Amino acid sequence: MIIIKKATILVSILLVCYVLLGCRASPPIAGFTATPTGGQVPVEVQFTDESLGNIETWQWDFNSDGVIDSLSPNPRFTYTKAGIFTVSLTVSNSDGQDTDTKLDYLRFTIHPCFIDFMAEPTRVEGLTEIQFTDLSRGKVTSRAWDFNNDGVTDSTEQNPTYTYKIDGDYSVTLSIIGPDYELSLTKVNYIHVRGCPT
């Protein structure tokens, strides 16, 4: 009789605990947002945890490669490569864990305009023709090459050739104009000319 009473009391206590005090298991529910979710790289993204429940650990994978990138609740991450990224957050506590995966959540592109050029060769002996190649990207409406950096344009072709007639170390400037931008790049002492007839 006493044993039954004890058992009844124990069950009652557990029931009260379960109903009133929430002693039942409560695994978390993962959730998050990010800003911005688009734009041009490089871009720093602020991730914000919106998980529900008593969270003890956060595991972020910013690029769905299976490698955890941050353990912070609200991390920042800088994307440097263009692409479409799936992001996942796994949260856990002693009662369990949950993962929120947002498929193709972030979409980043490269800025459409970019200036660069190269020359081949950059060291010449005597009167040697040098091939310049415009490596710029984007819609270019006009371009100007200054092979000796004297402020006077020497060519407006895309990939011109040029022969230096006087020994020296030359800085080369390429300027490009697009629909809504102007860019200029100078490579200092880029071309080395020796052995020209004096």
Ligand SMILES: [Ca+2]
């Ligand atoms: Ca990762």
Ligand SMILES: [Ca+2]
């Ligand atoms: Ca010039």
